[in-house]
Amino acid sequence: MKALAWHGKHDVRCDTVDDPEILNPRDAIIRITSTAICGSDLHLYDGYVPAMKPGDILGHEFMGVVEEVGAASTLKKGQRVVVPFTISCGKCYHCEKAQFSACENSNPADKHDIGREGLGQPMSGVFGYSHMTGGYSGGQAEYVRVPFSDVGPLVIPDDSVEDDKVLFLTDILPTGWMAAENADIEPGDTVAVWGCGPVGLFAVQSAFLMGAQRVIAIDHFPHRLELARQFGAETINFERTKVYEALQDMTGGIGPDACIDCVGLEAHGAFADNIIDQIKVSTFLGTDRAHVIRQVIMAARRGGRVSMPGVYGGFVDKFPLGALMEKGLTLKTGQTHVQKYTRPLYTAIAEGKIDSTFLISHRMALEEGPTGYQKFHDEQDTYTKIVLKPGMAGSASLAA
Amino acid sequence: MPPLSDHSDAPDDAPVAYSKVADPDRTLIEEAVTINRPASELYQFWRDQTKLAAVMENVVSIVPEGADRFRWTVKAPGDKEVSWVAAITNDIPDRELSWQSEDGADVANSGRIRFEDAELRGTVVRATIAYDPPAGAIGRIVAKLFQREPRIQTRRDLHRFKQLMEAGEIATSARNRRQREERNEDQTITRELEETGA
Ligand SMILES: NC(=O)c1ccc[n+]([C@@H]2O[C@H](COP(=O)([O-])OP(=O)(O)OC[C@H]3O[C@@H](n4cnc5c(N)ncnc54)[C@H](O)[C@@H]3O)[C@@H](O)[C@H]2O)c1
Ligand SMILES: [Zn+2]
Ligand SMILES: [Zn+2]
Numbered sequence: 001m002k003a004l005a006w007h008g009k010h011d012v013r014c015d016t017v018d019d020p021e022i023l024n025p026r027d028a029i030i031r032i033t034s035t036a037i038c039g040s041d042l043h044l045y046d047g048y049v050p051a052m053k054p055g056d057i058l059g060h061e062f063m064g065v066v067e068e069v070g071a072a073s074t075l076k077k078g079q080r081v082v083v084p085f086t087i088s089c090g091k092c093y094h095c096e097k098a099q100f101s102a103c104e105n106s107n108p109a110d111k112h113d114i115g116r117e118g119l120g121q122p123m124s125g126v127f128g129y130s131h132m133t134g135g136y137s138g139g140q141a142e143y144v145r146v147p148f149s150d151v152g153p154l155v156i157p158d159d160s161v162e163d164d165k166v167l168f169l170t171d172i173l174p175t176g177w178m179a180a181e182n183a184d185i186e187p188g189d190t191v192a193v194w195g196c197g198p199v200g201l202f203a204v205q206s207a208f209l210m211g212a213q214r215v216i217a218i219d220h221f222p223h224r225l226e227l228a229r230q231f232g233a234e235t236i237n238f239e240r241t242k243v244y245e246a247l248q249d250m251t252g253g254i255g256p257d258a259c260i261d262c263v264g265l266e267a268h269g270a271f272a273d274n275i276i277d278q279i280k281v282s283t284f285l286g287t288d289r290a291h292v293i294r295q296v297i298m299a300a301r302r303g304g305r306v307s308m309p310g311v312y313g314g315f316v317d318k319f320p321l322g323a324l325m326e327k328g329l330t331l332k333t334g335q336t337h338v339q340k341y342t343r344p345l346y347t348a349i350a351e352g353k354i355d356s357t358f359l360i361s362h363r364m365a366l367e368e369g370p371t372g373y374q375k376f377h378d379e380q381d382t383y384t385k386i387v388l389k390p391g392m393a394g395s396a397s398l399a400a
Numbered sequence: 401m402p403p404l405s406d407h408s409d410a411p412d413d414a415p416v417a418y419s420k421v422a423d424p425d426r427t428l429i430e431e432a433v434t435i436n437r438p439a440s441e442l443y444q445f446w447r448d449q450t451k452l453a454a455v456m457e458n459v460v461s462i463v464p465e466g467a468d469r470f471r472w473t474v475k476a477p478g479d480k481e482v483s484w485v486a487a488i489t490n491d492i493p494d495r496e497l498s499w500q501s502e503d504g505a506d507v508a509n510s511g512r513i514r515f516e517d518a519e520l521r522g523t524v525v526r527a528t529i530a531y532d533p534p535a536g537a538i539g540r541i542v543a544k545l546f547q548r549e550p551r552i553q554t555r556r557d558l559h560r561f562k563q564l565m566e567a568g569e570i571a572t573s574a575r576n577r578r579q580r581e582e583r584n585e586d587q588t589i590t591r592e593l594e595e596t597g598a
Contacts, residue, residue, distance in 0.1 A: 021576035024569040025590050057575075072568065089567040093436050093521050105567045109559040110457075113552060125573065136573040145575055148567070 002390070003057045003141030004369040009047035012058065012373045014366065020137065020145035025072035028149035030081060034163040035062035035139050037369075037376050037386045038171060039197050039264070040311055044130070045373055048265060048288075049313055051114050051131040059140030060085035060127040061170040063156075063163060067143065074150040081153035082346075083146055084338035085171045087125035087136065090151035100124070101335035106148065107134045118314065123335065140369060142390045154342040158350075165349055167387065168198070168356045174341035175309050176202020176262070180210050182307035182332035183258035190214040192247055192256035192299065193233070194292045196224035198359055198385050199309055200262035204233045205354060207260075216250060218243055220268065221381035227358065238269055247299045255301030264310030267291040273318060290316040297323050308333035359385045365392040417528065427531040429551045433558040436522040437565050439515040440494045445565065446513060447497065449488075454589045455560040455570070458553060469502075482506040508532040525561070527554055564591055 005015045020029055038061050043049050063082040066075045075081065088095050089105035106125035107115070114132045115122030125147070128138015137144060146153060156166055176199050183191060191212045193200050196219035207215050208231065217228035218236045225235045236246050247256055265288040267274055274291040293308060297320045300306055306329050324331065348354045361384040364372050372386045408421055417430035435442055445451055449470045453459045460473040460481060468488040476482045484505030490498035490512070498512040511529035518524045531550060563570045569590045574580035 018576060018578060023572055023574060023577070023580065026567070026569060089563075089571075091436065091566045091568075092562075093434065096436070104559075105563045106571055108571045108573050109556040109563070111573070112556065112559065125571065134571075134573045137575040147571065 001142040002366055003137070004059060004366070004373075004388075005054075006044060006052055006056045006058055007054045010045060010374075010377075012045065012370045014369055015055070017055075017057070017141075020143050022068055022070045023145065024147060025070045026148050026150055027070040028066055028073045028075050028146045028153070029068040030062075030064040030083065030139075030144050030146055030153075031067045032062050032064040032139055032142060032144060032366075032390050033080075034064070034167050035059050035141075035366075035388050035390070036167060036170075036172075037061075037140070037372055037388070039199060040129070040171075041373070042377055043264070043266060043311060043313070045377060046266065049130050049132075050118075051135075053131065053135075056128070056130070056135070057137040057141055058128045059138030059144075060129055061167065061172070062127075062139030062144065063167050063170065064139075064144075066149075069149065072150065075153060075155070080156045080159070082156060082166050082169045082342065083127075083139065083144075084152045084154075084169075084174075084342060085127055085129075086152075086335060086338050087127065087134065087147055088151055088339055089148050090339075094124075095151070098337055098340040100337040100339045101126075102337075111135055126335070140366065140388060142366065152339055154346060156346075161350070164357045164360055164387065166346065166356075168202075168359070169338075169342050169345055169349075171336065171338065172198040173202050173345055173354070173356055174338045175199050175336040176204075177206045177341055177345060178334075178336045179203040179260050179262060179307050179309035180206035180212075182305075182309075182334075183207065183260055184305050184330070184332075185210040185212050185258055187211045188213050189257040190216065190251050191258045191260065192216045192218065192296075193228075193260045193262055194218045194296060195262035195264075195310065196221070196228045196235075197262065197380070200224075200260075201227055201231065201359065202356070203260050203262050203309070204228050204231050207258075208232055209353070212258075216247065216256065223381045224384065227384070230358075243295060244299050251301070255299055255304060257301055258305045258307065259296040259300045260307045261292050261296050261310040263292040265289055265312045277317070288312045288314055288316050290319065294318065294320055297329065300327065300329055302327045304329055306331045309336070360387050362386045363392070364388055366390040415528075427550055429529045429531075429554050430526065431551065431554045431558055432524055432526040433555075433562050434518055434521050434524050435562045435565050439517055439523040442523055442525060442561075442565060443494045443497070443515050445561075446515075447491075447493075455564055456557045457560070474507075484509075525558060527558060529554060564589060568592065 001019050003017050066077050066079045069075050086101045087106040088100040088103040092104040094102040101124050103124035107122050112122040123133050125134035127136050180203050189212050191207045193203050196217050204215050215233040217233040220239045267289050271291050277289040366388050376383045415430045417428045449462050453462045458475045463471045465471050471485050473483045484501045486499045486501045489500045496514045500510040501508050509531045514526045516524040560570050
């Protein structure tokens, strides 16, 4: 089969590799019909995530048709399914608490040491996201092996609901939703959202659905800021405006009630701390470029809430721990417990309460994936979200 | 600089395996895992020692040799194998099992596995294993095998046990059989999941 494989920093190739097979009774093999490139994939592309090996197959946002099932799978051949990026067994203590991204059984035992060393405890398995989260082959491919297929995949019963409408249930829609949920929004709140990528834009929509009175969205790309504005957010362009000062002023000197970091470890911008972080990262003295989370903590109002869906991988310098403590902030974060949200959010999509198709800027053949990565990386303003379609080869890529 | 404090002789309640002051020549391991199943079910799987080879990465086979005696055959470096007979020395149904290798073992070892009721979380399974440094040339090779990463090995084995008991299968991230062979992983190991009344 064809698959997008990581070969090093800024080196993604469309390789021909051998097909997946059923190995365990709860497995299923899915033929991919749509798969997206995520902001999280850019962290791999830029070489920020350790424990990647050349040849690893990428992709954690995908859906398709059930091709083959193991003896204990509850799926049936031919069903259309959306597959959560977190792999979860459904039987352990954490899964029973709906903390699916903390599943204790999906990360193979011999991969635990990396997480134990780096994080204190291993993470759950994740598709296509380094050997720290299991080393599973991802879904930017023609086929994928899906473990615990009786727990994760959501069957889309209605064939008239096209892929584009439900694909983002795999990750970014639940992620934006959980980001807003973690902000514990109260009626009347002003919520500030850093980053108007897919996660930030879904967080903006979700914050309003949860009762926020105002949402202030921060980015520098004009098209992304415009999308946030279309959902009712006020915007701050961080290249034009001093973010902290503007936020204090726009909230009458109080600071936002809730602040959401939808940027993560690769903050853009020529901020002094960012430049120092960048030097540290390139000389291995630090791992993450943490400008945004620092600014978030300084901006939040006393007693306010900080939600951090943005991904960080390691250690950070000059973290304003004092501000977190003195102001009595609450910080909530984590990889999304996708399986907890797929059903209710599918209903919200079906009822027209949430629109996700607006996000897709480009559709490409799987073979064009390497170009897709480069464009999504270099031209973020026009490339808001790329959906790859295996089998589309030959036809020119379509701008949506 | 303030004077160095030494209160290391003050007793505490922590496992001795994590002592900073215990005898460094003897390898003592303690690892615990919480398994979301009743103690009796876990105990029964463990009591029938022959099944354990399935979850233990380096164990080739465990074959009964008379009542409560089992021959363990374990992988050693350089495609070799080592073997010994271990006898069950203490058996408290659903609670605890202890074993001790018999004289002449390539690797003298003894241990205990306990199944502690953890109520809503299931059962805490706690393994305590002691390896004594073997003598002689083989002994040194074997010692290397067992002293290199015995704790990591034990932890991984307990996790595979947990995966099998909770999820009914042992997780692998291999894409297909070929990749699994490349990684030297075991073949598919499964068990039927029973519903708990809990
Ligand atoms: N928690 C989870 O489970 C989960 C799931 C998916 C994605 N993520 C993470 O969420 C983050 C966002 O994902 P995405 O797909 O939207 O990524 P993206 O790269 O498309 O978007 C990030 C946006 O942040 C903006 N940005 C950069 N620096 C900024 C700054 N200083 N101030 C304000 N905005 C700034 C960028 O211009 C960009 O538009 C990433 O870190 C991703 O890894 C987390
Ligand atoms: Zn993603
Ligand atoms: Zn689980």
